[in-house]
Amino acid sequence: MTRESHPTYLLDRTRLHDSHTLDVHRKNDGYRALETILKEGHSPEQVIDLIKNSGLRGRGGAGFPTGLKWSFMPDANKDRRARYLVVNADESEPGTCKDRVLMEEDPHGLIEGILIGCYAMRIRAAYIYVRGEYRFAYDRVAAAIEEARRANLLGKNILGSTFSCEIWMHKGAGAYICGEETGLMESLEGKRGHPRPKPPFPAGFGLWGQPTTVNNVETLFNVPFILDRGAEWYQSMGTENSPGNILIAISGHVERPGVFEVPLGISAREVLEDCAGGVWKGRRLKAWIPGGSSTGFLPASEIGLAMDHESLKNARSMLGTGAMIILDETACTVRSMEILSRFYEHESCGQCSQCREGTQWLTQILHRIENGQGRMEDLDLLSSLASGMAPGKTICALADAAAIPTHSLVRHFRDELEEHVRRGCCPVPSSPGPAAAPPRSPSVEVKA
Amino acid sequence: MTRITINGKEVEADPKKPLITACHEHAAQVPMYCYHPGLTPVGSCRICQVELQQGEIPPRIVVACRTPVAEGMVVNTETPQAHDARRQCLEFLLKNHPLDCPICDKAGECDLQDYSFSEGQAEGRSVEPRRKLEKRKNLGDVIVLDQERCILCSRCVRFFEDVTKKPQLTVSGLGSRSVISTFMDRPLTGNYQGNVADICPVGALTLSGFRFQARVWNLDKHLSTCGECSRGCSITVEVLRRKEVKRLRPHFNEEVNKWWMCDHGRFSYARLNAEDRLQGATLHQDGVPHPVDRETGIAAVVDMLRVHSGAYILISPWMTVEEGEQALAFCHALASPPRLLAPPTNDLKDDLLHTGEAAPNRRGLEGQGFQTQSRDDALSALAAAECAVLIGERITEILGVEALAELSNSIRLIIFDTHALQVSATNVCIGIPNAAERTGTWINVDGHAGRIAAAKPAPPGVASLTRSLEEIRAALAPVAGEVGS
Numbered sequence: 042m043t044r045e046s047h048p049t050y051l052l053d054r055t056r057l058h059d060s061h062t063l064d065v066h067r068k069n070d071g072y073r074a075l076e077t078i079l080k081e082g083h084s085p086e087q088v089i090d091l092i093k094n095s096g097l098r099g100r101g102g103a104g105f106p107t108g109l110k111w112s113f114m115p116d117a118n119k120d121r122r123a124r125y126l127v128v129n130a131d132e133s134e135p136g137t138c139k140d141r142v143l144m145e146e147d148p149h150g151l152i153e154g155i156l157i158g159c160y161a162m163r164i165r166a167a168y169i170y171v172r173g174e175y176r177f178a179y180d181r182v183a184a185a186i187e188e189a190r191r192a193n194l195l196g197k198n199i200l201g202s203t204f205s206c207e208i209w210m211h212k213g214a215g216a217y218i219c220g221e222e223t224g225l226m227e228s229l230e231g232k233r234g235h236p237r238p239k240p241p242f243p244a245g246f247g248l249w250g251q252p253t254t255v256n257n258v259e260t261l262f263n264v265p266f267i268l269d270r271g272a273e274w275y276q277s278m279g280t281e282n283s284p285g286n287i288l289i290a291i292s293g294h295v296e297r298p299g300v301f302e303v304p305l306g307i308s309a310r311e312v313l314e315d316c317a318g319g320v321w322k323g324r325r326l327k328a329w330i331p332g333g334s335s336t337g338f339l340p341a342s343e344i345g346l347a348m349d350h351e352s353l354k355n356a357r358s359m360l361g362t363g364a365m366i367i368l369d370e371t372a373c374t375v376r377s378m379e380i381l382s383r384f385y386e387h388e389s390c391g392q393c394s395q396c397r398e399g400t401q402w403l404t405q406i407l408h409r410i411e412n413g414q415g416r417m418e419d420l421d422l423l424s425s426l427a428s429g430m431a432p433g434k435t436i437c438a439l440a441d442a443a444a445i446p447t448h449s450l451v452r453h454f455r456d457e458l459e460e461h462v463r464r465g466c467c468p469v470p471s472s473p474g475p476a477a478a479p480p481r482s483p484s485v486e487v488k489a
Numbered sequence: 490m491t492r493i494t495i496n497g498k499e500v501e502a503d504p505k506k507p508l509i510t511a512c513h514e515h516a517a518q519v520p521m522y523c524y525h526p527g528l529t530p531v532g533s534c535r536i537c538q539v540e541l542q543q544g545e546i547p548p549r550i551v552v553a554c555r556t557p558v559a560e561g562m563v564v565n566t567e568t569p570q571a572h573d574a575r576r577q578c579l580e581f582l583l584k585n586h587p588l589d590c591p592i593c594d595k596a597g598e599c600d601l602q603d604y605s606f607s608e609g610q611a612e613g614r615s616v617e618p619r620r621k622l623e624k625r626k627n628l629g630d631v632i633v634l635d636q637e638r639c640i641l642c643s644r645c646v647r648f649f650e651d652v653t654k655k656p657q658l659t660v661s662g663l664g665s666r667s668v669i670s671t672f673m674d675r676p677l678t679g680n681y682q683g684n685v686a687d688i689c690p691v692g693a694l695t696l697s698g699f700r701f702q703a704r705v706w707n708l709d710k711h712l713s714t715c716g717e718c719s720r721g722c723s724i725t726v727e728v729l730r731r732k733e734v735k736r737l738r739p740h741f742n743e744e745v746n747k748w749w750m751c752d753h754g755r756f757s758y759a760r761l762n763a764e765d766r767l768q769g770a771t772l773h774q775d776g777v778p779h780p781v782d783r784e785t786g787i788a789a790v791v792d793m794l795r796v797h798s799g800a801y802i803l804i805s806p807w808m809t810v811e812e813g814e815q816a817l818a819f820c821h822a823l824a825s826p827p828r829l830l831a832p833p834t835n836d837l838k839d840d841l842l843h844t845g846e847a848a849p850n851r852r853g854l855e856g857q858g859f860q861t862q863s864r865d866d867a868l869s870a871l872a873a874a875e876c877a878v879l880i881g882e883r884i885t886e887i888l889g890v891e892a893l894a895e896l897s898n899s900i901r902l903i904i905f906d907t908h909a910l911q912v913s914a915t916n917v918c919i920g921i922p923n924a925a926e927r928t929g930t931w932i933n934v935d936g937h938a939g940r941i942a943a944a945k946p947a948p949p950g951v952a953s954l955t956r957s958l959e960e961i962r963a964a965l966a967p968v969a970g971e972v973g974s
């Protein structure tokens with residue numbers, strides 16, 4: 042199966058000139074789903090049922106069924122509190138850049154998805170939390186919101202109906218942890234992005250303590266298509282449990298890095314070879330990460346795995362955000378893991394003991410091994426520490442995100458770790474040897 | 490009440506309180522660092538992990554401090570899984586902890602030390618360098634922060650948010666670079682700073698006044714009541730070698746002060762250790778004190794009161810109810826109206842504990858029949874009196890040594906206080922024990938009784954006020970009878 046051989050919808054419009062404008066968007070079926078719902082008077086419950094039947098699963102990493110999530114919102118007739126939709130556009134998982142393409146090239150698609158989501162959950166205000174570095178995406182979405190408002194697609198009595206909805210935007214300030222939904226809400230409230238313990242869940246106690254649903258950009262982007270073309274159409278793509286298409290951002294040692302639309306369940310080999318043009322310079326594949334740095338390393342032998350939630354779960358990994366990272370034979374997995382681990386150490390919010398101390402400890406051990414000061418017992422220590430950090434032992438999943446790749450490294454690349462220890466240096470010739478930056482353990486300057 | 494099962498025992502639990510409370514109430518040992526019953530639970534230290542089974546869901550590990558109690562819950566604190574989870578968490582907490590227990594003021598009452606002792610591994614697995622941070626950072630005059638010892642439980646942060654409602658501390662920095670700090674390094678302010686040293690589960694926040702003063706296991710702790718205002722907070726008086734009060738700390742009292750006390754009360758112990766105490770008694774002649782033993786002093790008082798019946802008697806609001814009873818009998822014996830000197834007021838009144846009325850037992854003594862008299866009224870009465878008896882701790886201090894110095898020499902002034910009063914009007918001073926040297930009861934502003942305890946011995950030659958007054962009354966009794974007949 043190649044890029045051309047399977048049906049696409051997510052990125053179709055983005056290939057058009059001026060795809061970000063309302064004009065082009067509407068000429069290409071944009072806002073048709075919203076119009077139909079409002080004109081024909083579909084009930085919110087019908088919309089939720091349709092999304093449930095379609096089997097759409099969240100694209101933010103966890104793959105939770107979207108329709109089910111929406112149905113968790115309390116009954117608006119009984120619960121009179123304000124309610125919010127929060128769009129998680131704080132795309133910061135290393136390797137991930139799919140939402141950026143959607144926001145930059147087809148912002149109206151996102152807006153329509155938000156409006157339908159708000160309609161379904163009887164929400165009148167939505168917030169888009171955009172990663173701070175995505176200035177261009179932010180500007181594009183902000184401009185699209187203005188356009189939509191002028192065209193009465195947003196604001197009071199949308200398209201002459203009784204449905205009113207407003208969208209607000211917020212720029213993140215660069216913290217990975219603010220991509221975690223409760224950390225994101227804290228940040229949106231103007232506080233430090235410290236994830237909240239769950240329960241209570243956002244549907245009952247979310248933004249400013251009100252019922253809230255948090256959805257990923259790509260998830261909402263799928264919604265208008267499902268409304269427009271039906272659940273059956275949606276299920277004709279992908280697998281039984283993971284229907285639809287997904288955007289895969291592939292990076293690393295590949296010929297043609299980028300964001301590609303593929304049906305869920307496609308084999309990773311196909312993505313690598315057909316979409317990304319194979320491993321860079323025809324080199325041998327050594328390791329690959331299936332869905333963003335938190336999903337861990339898989340060996341080259343598993344490149345035939347299907348890119349869907351179940352298959353990757355069985356391989357003790359995750360589909361995550363569908364961000365594939367390819368490492369060829371010249372890469373050192375230990376050094377790669379050290380870099381990832383340093384990222385998690387840097388981004389841990391510091392609330393939970395295991396995550397705060399564990400991410401630092403893992404980084405220190407990996408740094409030692411990569412720099413020839415590893416001990417054989419460090420290998421088991423790495424696994425043991427990762428087991429102490431996760432799963433489910435901390436408030437949010439950042440500790441899991443650091444522990445999963447650590448486990449995967451010890452599981453699949455134990456030989457390479459041992460070789461580091463035996464040789465007393467990094468055995469991969471092109472690996473730059475001592476890591477560029479020393480581990481940053483002394484964190485605050487000691488005043489005399 | 491909700492029925493749950495803790496370690497195989499079916500118990501009743503309060504559904505409004507987190508699971509950890511039920512565990513503690515039913516003798517299940519669950520450690521805690523970030524959780525404090527007086528603060529909003531945040532569930533961040535993760536040390537209170539227990540195994541929970543609810544309905545059909547297979548057993549899982551949860552933090553007891555953030556888990557609400559629900560009907561039918563089965564909680565197990567002792568399974569290998571629960572132990573492992575806590576042990577692993579402890580290992581992470583100790584990873585960067587300096588383990589400078591030998592010089593740590595918290596050693597001996599440190600939650601981290603205690604739990605490491607009972608559950609920790611004998612050998613550390615970390616060979617990494619420990620975090621180097623600031624070891625002594627003054628957060629104002631009261632609190633010293635040791636950033637290396639801090640386990641970032643955020644109890645101190647929440648204390649200022651939840652209890653004083655004036656947030657002053659925060660966690661700054663991210664992840665392993667987190668430290669406790671004040672905004673722009675401003676010093677802490679307010680009358681409740683000392684509490685953060687009590688609630689700090691490790692030795693990160695210590696009282697600057699208690700630093701390197703004593704090993705806590707050498708302190709004898711006596712449950713008592715603070716006498717610095719009419720709140721009467723329950724406290725422990727902690728004494729080193731039966732001699733010196735080293736520390737006053739709040740003791741949990743649901744009705745009065747919960748877990749807290751103010752700094753004004755906390756640091757009042759210097760007074761309890763005062764050196765220049767009156768031992769026995771002094772007889773004054775032409776303004777010069779002559780030390781004598783207590784019995785001689787009592788005899789002099791008796792002689793004087795035989796001549797001057799109907800003396801003006803004024804007692805201090807620091808007197809206990811028990812002393813008040815004796816003083817009342819004393820007043821009756823001398824046919825003098827029982828008068829109580831009004832407590833001094835200060836501007837420390839707040840919504841939390843301090844009442845602004847700087848004495849502990851006005852309510853109790855008024856209840857016994859003493860008439861409160863303002864300082865001004867008392868001084869004018871003294872100026873007119875022929876003979877006056879001033880009784881109780883701090884009475885000369887409230888009246889003012891300067892004001893008393895202005896009294897004419899013609900007055901016969903008898904004083905029962907912890908210190909001798911060297912003014913020309915003084916005739917006899919009898920030493921009495923201070924608040925850390927006697928037992929008794931104070932009634933606080935809301936009517937709650939607070940016991941005070943004798944935490945250390947009184948100076949040599951000093952007997953209880955009750956005994957001295959009783960002896961005088963007994964000596965006067967036949968005379969009083971003659972007067973009455």
